Amino acid sequence: MNSELEKLVRLQKTDTRIHQLKKAIGTADQRRANIEQEFEQHASSIREIQNRRDRARAERAELEKQIAEKQTYLERANRNLKTAQDQKQYETAMRETDALQKQIAALETQVLEKINEIEEVEKILEERADEINSLEGNRTAAISSFEEELGANKAELEEATKKREEVMATIPPNWASIYNRLVQRSANGIAVAEVKNGSCSACFMSLRPQILQQLRRGTEIIICENCTRILYIPQDDAKAANQES
Numbered sequence: 009m010n011s012e013l014e015k016l017v018r019l020q021k022t023d024t025r026i027h028q029l030k031k032a033i034g035t036a037d038q039r040r041a042n043i044e045q046e047f048e049q050h051a052s053s054i055r056e057i058q059n060r061r062d063r064a065r066a067e068r069a070e071l072e073k074q075i076a077e078k079q080t081y082l083e084r085a086n087r088n089l090k091t092a093q094d095q096k097q098y099e100t101a102m103r104e105t106d107a108l109q110k111q112i113a114a115l116e117t118q119v120l121e122k123i124n125e126i127e128e129v130e131k132i133l134e135e136r137a138d139e140i141n142s143l144e145g146n147r148t149a150a151i152s153s154f155e156e157e158l159g160a161n162k163a164e165l166e167e168a169t170k171k172r173e174e175v176m177a178t179i180p181p182n183w184a185s186i187y188n189r190l191v192q193r194s195a196n197g198i199a200v201a202e203v204k205n206g207s208c209s210a211c212f213m214s215l216r217p218q219i220l221q222q223l224r225r226g227t228e229i230i231i232c233e234n235c236t237r238i239l240y241i242p243q244d245d246a247k248a249a250n251q252e253s
């Protein structure tokens with residue numbers, strides 16, 4: 009491969025990696041927030057179940073308190089029933105006793121419903137026990153892994169930036185100018201495009217056989233007739249194509 013073209017290819021690969029690293033670093037805060045949000049959603053769903061259990065327990069306790077109060081009133085009504093002095097007192101005590109017994113029965117039914125609800129919720133929590141117990145540990149591990157990856161990206165970016173400066177210093181000014189102009193006008197920063205399946209990988213234009221042949225020889229720098237990017241065929245691909253022809 010032409011030495012200048014080889015340097016331009018190296019420069020492009022380095023710039024592409026720099027672009028990827030800068031994007032990863034630039035979106036780090038949002039990606040970290042996404043990790044936090046994912047775990048918060050799990051934690052929130054668990055808290056909702058736990059809160060449902062706690063509400064049911066509190067409601068059961070309140071119902072049992074009401075039953076205890078009604079039982080006290082019922083005992084008093086039963087005493088009144090036994091000590092009634094006339095028919096009117098007896099009937100009044102009977103009505104009060106009957107009403108209290110019905111109220112207590114209704115409250116006891118509600119208590120049973122709350123007991124069933126609590127058991128159902130506790131069963132769900134038991135089934136998710138492993139998830140609950142490991143949630144915080146998994147969150148810590150995920151954030152730690154993310155921070156480690158971010159640190160590695162920053163270190164690689166620093167190294168790639170130095171490498172770019174070294175490669176750029178070896179490229180003739182005219183080609184460096186052409187390269188920079190192509191990068192600036194490209195939305196994805198591609199100035200040097202690999203040829204894949206006989207087409208420019210940047211604009212997907214099929215290349216003429218003559219151009220492909222020149223690229224396989226690798227002795228000169230060829231420009232895409234459609235997008236004007238610098239083209240190249242990897243050396244292994246070029247050797248294989250030359251052997252086939």
